[in-house]
Amino acid sequence: MPQETNPQSGSLQRASVPNPLALIAEVTHRCPLHCVYCSNPLELAGTKAELSTGEWTSVFQQSGKLGMLHAHFTGGEPLARTDLTELIAAASAAGLYTNLITSGIGLNESRLQTLVSAGLDHIQISFQDSREEAANWIAGAKAHAHKIELSRAIRRHKVDRNEIDEKKTGGKNLAFTVNLVVHRQNLDHLEDMIAFIEQLSPERIEIAHTQYYGWALANRAALLPTRAQLEKAVAIVAAAEKRLAGRIRIDSVVPDYYAKYPKACMGGWGRRLMLINPSGKVLPCHAAEVLPGLSFENVREKTLAWIWQESPSFRRFRGEDWMPEPCRSCDRRTEDFGGCRCQAFLLTTDATATDPACSLAPSHGIVESAVREANASAASTRPIAASSFVQLQKQTAGLWSYRTNPE
Ligand code: SF4
Ligand code: FES
Numbered sequence: 001m002p003q004e005t006n007p008q009s010g011s012l013q014r015a016s017v018p019n020p021l022a023l024i025a026e027v028t029h030r031c032p033l034h035c036v037y038c039s040n041p042l043e044l045a046g047t048k049a050e051l052s053t054g055e056w057t058s059v060f061q062q063s064g065k066l067g068m069l070h071a072h073f074t075g076g077e078p079l080a081r082t083d084l085t086e087l088i089a090a091a092s093a094a095g096l097y098t099n100l101i102t103s104g105i106g107l108n109e110s111r112l113q114t115l116v117s118a119g120l121d122h123i124q125i126s127f128q129d130s131r132e133e134a135a136n137w138i139a140g141a142k143a144h145a146h147k148i149e150l151s152r153a154i155r156r157h158k159v160d161r162n163e164i165d166e167k168k169t170g171g172k173n174l175a176f177t178v179n180l181v182v183h184r185q186n187l188d189h190l191e192d193m194i195a196f197i198e199q200l201s202p203e204r205i206e207i208a209h210t211q212y213y214g215w216a217l218a219n220r221a222a223l224l225p226t227r228a229q230l231e232k233a234v235a236i237v238a239a240a241e242k243r244l245a246g247r248i249r250i251d252s253v254v255p256d257y258y259a260k261y262p263k264a265c266m267g268g269w270g271r272r273l274m275l276i277n278p279s280g281k282v283l284p285c286h287a288a289e290v291l292p293g294l295s296f297e298n299v300r301e302k303t304l305a306w307i308w309q310e311s312p313s314f315r316r317f318r319g320e321d322w323m324p325e326p327c328r329s330c331d332r333r334t335e336d337f338g339g340c341r342c343q344a345f346l347l348t349t350d351a352t353a354t355d356p357a358c359s360l361a362p363s364h365g366i367v368e369s370a371v372r373e374a375n376a377s378a379a380s381t382r383p384i385a386a387s388s389f390v391q392l393q394k395q396t397a398g399l400w401s402y403r404t405n406p407e
Contacts, residue, residue, distance in 0.1 A: 019067035034140030034402035044406035049279035064094030079106030092119025130196035137383035209255030262339030269317035287342035
């Protein structure tokens, strides 16, 4: 157990930091897929270092006590943990709304039932494309057909529970989101993709433009869309929102590189979220380990309350004191908090710089030049199929690198 430290022992300012709202639990970095847009770090947490069932249980209990509301199970592929049922049960017992973010590989109808009985509230499955060949090419794995099968099982499961088997399940509803990560290689199929997903009847479709961290940043040239692709996509989403209104909600935002202002990454540094990586490091965001000069506490040594309130890493970019101009005197600083610290570092090597995605940033030229390059060549490439993953890696080496797995 970590050492207990009184969270109120800091200054008034520290003690008055509002509680975090949600926990992002990266329960493993192992994954059967190799998506080229993966935002996991290039250096993945090793299997042997993963937190145990008991350690995660303590994390969920502390999260509940800290007033958090949600636990997002992610990875890697959370289903690769054989104790996922116990982990969901522990989070649910701590009063957290549980969301499983998954590729679906490793799930079947009976495991799904077990997870729901343990307290799973929401499931999010991501698709790489509507066309099987392209989807498998982007994921570096033959996963598409299974995802479709599983999505149908989720729908059947809902019908069974809602209409037939209410007693057994307590009538609890499993919410279902389908996530589409879009980029240069699949945006031209967006209309097809939305129509395809509509058949799976989720409550919500999330259209997430690739964010350029980790593997996605390494593969940016192959993933950054052209302006023409983006403009077409915006019109397609607007039409789909109108058509599906009242039936399926669509959430989509313009990608960073084409926006006028940056995103409020993680809702602001140390303001809303805590991310715990597979080996127990507590991070303000998924990419924070790229930042130099910061060390991150581990749940094996410190309590979540202390880390949230007192740790130098969570306090580093909280508030406005660290901000340079133009952020310091900009009206939008309380909305986007100066953008993303990791993106600022990755693109400028200065973690305190204004996010270069901002049109007001002195370093905005870096983003403009990436966009110019993206618009200077033909948009998408034809999918490649291969007899094995190694073969696929070889055949696509000139285009991108697939995410690999930790030792
Ligand atoms: Fe946001 Fe800073 Fe740009 Fe203003 S100058 S919009 S605060 S990133
Ligand atoms: Fe780290 Fe945005 S990913 S602050």
